Amino acid sequence: MILKLHHPFQSLVAQTKKYPLLAQSFTAFGLTLLCGLAFWWHLGSIGLIDETEPLFAEAARQMTVTGDWVTPYFNGVTRFDKPPLVYWLMAIAYQVIGVNEWAVRFPSALSATLLTVGGFFTLRAFGLPIPAIAPDREQAHAQRQWVAWIGAGMMAFNLQTLVWARTGVSDMLLSGCLGLALMAFFWGYAAPANTRPKRLGYLGFYLFCALAVLTKGPVGIVLPGLVVIAFLIYVGQVRTVLREAMLGWGILLFVAIALPWFLLVIQANGQAYIDSFFGYHNFERFTRVVNRHGAPWYFYFLIVLGGFAPYSLYLPSAILNSRFWRLQEWRSQPRSTHLGLFALAWFGVIFGFFTIAVTKLPSYVLPLIPAASILVALFWGSVQIRTPQSLGWRIVQGLTIPMLGCMAVGMWLLPRVLDTDLATPDFSAAMWAAGVPLRGAVVWGGGAIASLLLVVRRQGRWLWGIQLATFALFISVVLLPALFVMDAQRHLPIRQMATEILQQRRPKEPILMLGFPKPSLAFYLQHPVRFLPNSEAARPVFRQMSRRNQPSALALGLRYRIVESDLEREDFTDLYAIGKYSLVRIEFPIEKYRDLPPLPTIPPAPISP
Secondary structure (H helix, E strand, O other): OOOOOOOOOHHHHHHHHHOHHHHHHHHHHHHHHHHHHHHHOOOOOOOOOOOHHHHHHHHHHHHHHHOOOOOOEEOOEEOOOOOOHHHHHHHHHHHHHOOOHHHHHHHHHHHHHHHHHHHHHHHHHHOOOOOOOOOOHHHHHHHHHHHHHHHHHHHHOOHHHHHHHOOOOOHHHHHHHHHHHHHHHHHHHHOOOOOHHHHHHHHHHHHHHHHHHHHHOOHHHHHHHHHHHHHHHHHOOHHHHHHHOOHHHHHHHHHHHHHHHHHHHHHHHOHHHHHHHHHHHHHHHHHOOOOOOOOOOOHHHHHHHHHOOOHHHHHHHHHHHOOOOOHHHHHHOOHHHOHHHHHHHHHHHHHHHHHHOOOOOHHHHHHHHHHHHHHHHHHHHHHHHOOOOOHHHHHHHHHHHHHHHHHHHHHHHHHHHOOOOOOOOOHHHHHHHOOHHHHHHHHHHHHHHHHHHHHHOOOHHHHHHHHHHHHHHHHHHHHHHHHHHHHHHHHHHHHHHHHHHHHHOOOOOOEEEEOOOOOHHHHHHOOOOEEEOOHHHHHHHHHHHHHOOOOEEEEEEEHHHHHHOOOOHHHEEEEEEEOOEEEEEEEOOOHHHHOOOOOOOOOOOOOOO
16 A cells, blocks of 8 residues: 655655756765764864873874884884774875874764765665555655655764764774674665675675774674674574675675784784783673773663763654564565664664673764664654654653753753863863853753744654754854863863973983873874873882983973972973973982982883773
8 A cells, every 4th residue: 555645855855856966966965064064174173182092193103103004002012902994094194194183083084974974875775764654656765865864963963973083093983884884784685686786785794894803803793793693583584694695705805804914913913912902902891890991780871861862862762663573564574674673683782782791981882873873763754754642752752851951951060070180270160261061051952942842833743853953053162162172271281292392302312201191292292201100100210210321301290290209309400381281301310219229121001091
C-alpha cells in the first residue's frame, strides 16, 4: 500500500530534483558550512593544550626530524601509547604547511568532516524513518533528505565531537575510522547482490578497520567486529553475509595495511613494545584502573547525557522508535530499511564494551556519537511525518525546556567551578571579563524560550531545528571566545617563555621545567626539556650536573617551585617572568652537591597522558 505523507519540505525537495546540479551545489555548500563552522574555523588559533596534545604533536615532529617513521619518540623517550597513523598524518601536514597548531589538529578535523559527510550520505540513502510505511519515491526522497541533514547536524554540533575534532590526539581519528568502517559495512550489506556498491562497501569496511587498528590498536577491529556480529545475529544473516562479504580478500586487505608496521616496530623495539602497548595500554586499561582513570559503572550514562546534549534527551524515544523487539517484522523487511537497527547495535555494543572496561575516560565513547545521531535523526524523521500524541512524547517535549534551561544556568555558573591551577589564578575572572558566561546563558536561555513557544503552539516537531541553531550560535559566540580566553591564560605564557628561552639559552645549555610538566614547551622549543615534577626528582639531577662540571642550566617553573627544588638564592639568577612563571639560570656547581659521590645516570622520565 502506498501511503500519502505530507512532508513539510516535500515540495522544496521536489524542486531541487528538477535541477540536480543546483541540488548538488546546495549539498556541497551546506556540508562545507556545517563542517567549516564546527571543525575548521579558528582550528589553529589557540596553542597546544597541555598535557596530552603536545605529546602527539612533538612525537610527530620528531619523526620528520629523525626520519624514523616506525618508532615514535617524545623528548628522547619512546612513546608506545598509540600506533603511528595519527603521527604520520600530522607529520605529513607539517611537511605541507609547516609545524604549527593547525597541522597538529588536521587529522582530527579531517576525521570529523569525513564522518559527518559519510553520515549525511548514509542517511540520505537509507534513512527512511518508518520502514513499515511505503511512501512513493518522491516522498521517500524528501524524508531521507531531511533526516540526513538532521543527522549530519547532530554529528557535528555536539560537545563530544567539537572538543575532540579540535584536539590533536588520536580519539577523533579512531572515531572517524570506526564510523566510516561501520557505514561502509552497511552500504555493502544493503546494496543489491553482485553489484559494485556491495563490493566497495565491504572492502571499505576492511580498509577502515585496518586504519582504526593503525590508530589505536586491537580495539580498531574488536569494536566493529562485535557490532557487525551482534547485528547479524539479530537479523539472522550471519551465514549469508559471511558468504557475500569477500572475507578472503578482506582479510588480505586488512593484513596488508595493518600488519607491516607492527612487525617493524616489534623488530625495532622487541619485548619493550609488546609489554608497553599490548600489555599496559590495551589489556591493563581494560582490566584495571590505569593512571587513576577510574569511574563508577554509570559514568558513561552521564557522559552521553552531557556530551550529546541536548539531543541525548531523545535517545530513549529514538531507541523505542526502532521497535527492536519486533524481531520477525525486522527480518521480513528489506535490508535497506535496517539502518536504525544497525545504529542501535553500534550504540549498544560500544556503550557496553567501555562500561565493562575498568579504565574509563570521556573520550572512549566518542565512537558511539554517530550511532546516537543516526538514531535520533530517524526518530525526528518519524516525528516530521507523524507527530506522536502519546504521553511519552509530551513528557519528552516538556523535558526539553528545563534541559536547555539547565544548560543556560550551567554556563552562568561555569567560571565558579572551572579548574584553575597556580599558574592561572585569574582564569575565572578573565572568563567573566570576556562575557563568556553571560553569552552562554543568553544563548541557551534563548533556545529554551524558543522551544517553549514551539511546544505551546503545538509545533514540537521543529524542536530539533531550534537546538541545532542554538548550538551553531553557541559555537560562534561562546565556545570560540572561551577558547581564546583559555589560550591567553593557560597556553600563551608557555609560548612566550619558549621564545624567551631560545633568546637566553647558551650553547649546549640544558633546559629544565620544575614543578609540573608542560609538554608543549618541548614542542615550541623544538628541543628536549628535562621535566622535574618535585624536589625529590630535582635533587639528583642537580647533583649530577654539579659533579659533571655543567656550567649552568635554564629552569622554568612557578617561583615557589623553584625555591622548593632545594635551591638557595645564590644558586640561580632571575632572567624573565610572565604571570606566575619564572625563568632562571641555575649556576653549577652547587656547593652542597660538589663533594657528594656521583649518582648513576638518570634517564628523563616519560610523561603519560
